[in-house]
Amino acid sequence: MISTSSATRSDKRSMAEINKFDNLKLKKTETQEKNPLPSKEMIKQDKQAGES
Template sequence: MSDKPDVSEVTKFDKGKLKTVETQEKNTLPTKDTIDQEKAAS
């Protein structure tokens, strides 16, 4: 037995079957202004 996984199926994979997806950022980091406002509020 080998320690390496069998990747023979990967070479046969058809990329054409994949659909294109537009990336959407869901979790944005707060801006410096937002952080300053929250510090002032507490």
């Protein structure tokens, strides 16, 4: 069983590490959607193709 006092010390250490983290060291990245939603035109074409 974990005592609450040891968990509290661990939490304080974790928070100290989080507070020291420097966001400026992160690299900027471009995100790309892997499964983009179809455009209105594509939906319209699919509907027309299904009706014929």
